[in-house]
Amino acid sequence: MKKIASLITCFAILFIISLPSSQPKSFSTTSQFIPNGVPLPGAFIITAGYHDPSYVKIFHKEHTGIDLIPAPPYKNPVILHSTISGIAYHYSEQCSGNAIIIINPQFIVYLGHIASFLVPNQSHVSYGENVATMGESGELGVCITGAHVHYQIYKKVDGKYMIVDPTGYIN
């Protein structure tokens, strides 16, 4: 895995989570609550790091996740999987595009700029389950400069989900 000085990057994302009133189901004891690995299959490249200084120069904003692409050459569609067990939510916003967000009692993972959703909104997904295809949704040339997945992690601390550096979980 090596970092390249690529402009394949994206606008930082902050979103508001509105949990549905009907909180789904119980989690099985085999649920993987702690994020493990990356949502991409196989080898990957980080194109923008967490709080990447070069990102700030482009977008004048801090980068609150990491941007990933499969190691080239790769073929589309690139299937993304969940790195935790949880409930999957669909999210869409003009600038940052489409995202799938997986929430469990300890963590949230956010997969941004996806091309398509592979699971229904508010469905229970398992660790490793395919949830989306990689894409470049969002305002191209303004908020995103190419196909990748923006991977962001929130950890629950003192009852609140806080953004953390994903690189500690991708090993």
Ligand SMILES: [Zn+2]
């Ligand atoms: Zn990003």
